[in-house]
Amino acid sequence: MSYLFPNYARDTIDLIDGAGSYVYDQNQTRYLDFTSGIGVSNLGHKNPKVLQALAEQTNKIWHSSNLYANKLQEQVAQKLTMGKDYATFFCNSGTEANEAAIKLARKATGRQKILTFKQSFHGRTYGALSATGQPALQAGFYPIVAGFDYLPYNQLVPLKEKLTDDVAAVMLEVIQGEGGIIPAEKKWLQAVEKLCKENNSLLIIDEIQTGVGRTGTFFAFEAYQVEPDIITTAKALANGIPVGAMLGKVELAKAFGPGSHGTTFGGNNLAMRVAETVITEINQPTFLSAVVAKGNFLKQELSQLIDQSDKVCAVRGAGLMIGVELDSPETLYTVIQGLKNQQLLALKAGKKVLRLLPPLTISQQELEQGLKIIRQVIQ
Ligand SMILES: Cc1ncc(COP(=O)(O)O)c(C=O)c1O
Numbered sequence: 001m002s003y004l005f006p007n008y009a010r011d012t013i014d015l016i017d018g019a020g021s022y023v024y025d026q027n028q029t030r031y032l033d034f035t036s037g038i039g040v041s042n043l044g045h046k047n048p049k050v051l052q053a054l055a056e057q058t059n060k061i062w063h064s065s066n067l068y069a070n071k072l073q074e075q076v077a078q079k080l081t082m083g084k085d086y087a088t089f090f091c092n093s094g095t096e097a098n099e100a101a102i103k104l105a106r107k108a109t110g111r112q113k114i115l116t117f118k119q120s121f122h123g124r125t126y127g128a129l130s131a132t133g134q135p136a137l138q139a140g141f142y143p144i145v146a147g148f149d150y151l152p153y154n155q156l157v158p159l160k161e162k163l164t165d166d167v168a169a170v171m172l173e174v175i176q177g178e179g180g181i182i183p184a185e186k187k188w189l190q191a192v193e194k195l196c197k198e199n200n201s202l203l204i205i206d207e208i209q210t211g212v213g214r215t216g217t218f219f220a221f222e223a224y225q226v227e228p229d230i231i232t233t234a235k236a237l238a239n240g241i242p243v244g245a246m247l248g249k250v251e252l253a254k255a256f257g258p259g260s261h262g263t264t265f266g267g268n269n270l271a272m273r274v275a276e277t278v279i280t281e282i283n284q285p286t287f288l289s290a291v292v293a294k295g296n297f298l299k300q301e302l303s304q305l306i307d308q309s310d311k312v313c314a315v316r317g318a319g320l321m322i323g324v325e326l327d328s329p330e331t332l333y334t335v336i337q338g339l340k341n342q343q344l345l346a347l348k349a350g351k352k353v354l355r356l357l358p359p360l361t362i363s364q365q366e367l368e369q370g371l372k373i374i375r376q377v378i379q
Pocket of ligand 1: 094
């Protein structure tokens with residue numbers, strides 16, 4: 001028997017080690033990692049710079065509580081805001097970052113309604129779950145938090161109809177990750193930003209999966225020339241050390257005064273020291289342009305499968321966040337198992353999308369090796 005809740009459909013392999021783009025299971029079988037732990041290990045496993053940062057901080061203070069000044073938090077926040085006027089709140093996960101965003105949006109605007117999108121995913125705590133546009137994930141947990149409405153993604157008319165003067169915020173992913181790797185259309189996202197401004201509603205962009213270089217820009221929204229009022233990020237921010245962050249325009253900061261919101265572990269020194277290294281490594285033009293080049297290569301090569309295999313319907317995504325839509329959930333299951341048998345780990349998204357999230361540091365040779373396996377298994 002297992003001593004764990006059965007809330008995850010776990011595979012039997014137990015990943016006990018990793019190096020670069022590879023992970024090793026309990027039998028020392030080596031797998032090419034096209035998951036990065038669901039978009040977390042963006043700098044690969046046992047990255048030397050990350051290891052060094054962690055080791056240095058391990059020998060200093062790990063945790064000092066948020067009762068005291070924290071220079072490391074200030075440094076990470078400054079790097080995250082990239083010269084723009086945002087204030088940052090640190091927490092420990094994506095769902096917590098979204099909780100903070102929802103609370104800030106309501107308090108700062110004095111409005112209650114939040115509009116989100118169908119097949120979105122924002123997390124599992126009550127606020128974030130209520131924002132998630134997937135009834136299946138909410139089933140059994142009612143009553144959820146009131147005030148959320150779910151609109152069709154990439155459509156403007158339903159949004160215009162619902163964007164009334166009691167809407168605090170519109171919340172969205174630039175590429176819906178769990179929902180099936182569905183990118184926002186540029187014109188749509190720019191129109192959403194404009195409509196929000198006209199209505200004095202805040203635009204919250206959830207960059208928890210798309211952020212930290214995953215799509216080829218540090219935040220995915222940068223490729224859309226929009227400027228969100230609130231940004232949430234987590235997952236890859238400390239390459240596996242738990243951390244999350246919520247950035248809000250400075251004019252919103254007064255709504256989060258002393259006592260308004262908080263967390264014990266959020267922004268602890270270990271996570272901050274690693275996050276500082278991760279941002280420094282990833283937020284460089286050469287690093288990000290390499291992600292774009294690798295992503296374009298992978299996407300172009302995979303797109304050929306649309307003509308070559310009747311199982312492949314579409315290839316979508318940006319940078320190294322790529323979805324291969326297959327013809328059925330059964331094909332997806334068979335493909336993921338087939339890849340595992342060929343020692344490549346990959347993910348699912350939505351009902352029938354093969355989701356590929358390799359470490360951003362993956363080499364061209366590893367990428368080609370992965371492609372070869374994917375081609376073989378799908379064909
Ligand atoms: C877009 C998005 N938002 C929020 C979350 C929740 O993050 P966490 O699992 O760290 O709570 C996820 C996790 O997959 C996500 O992909």
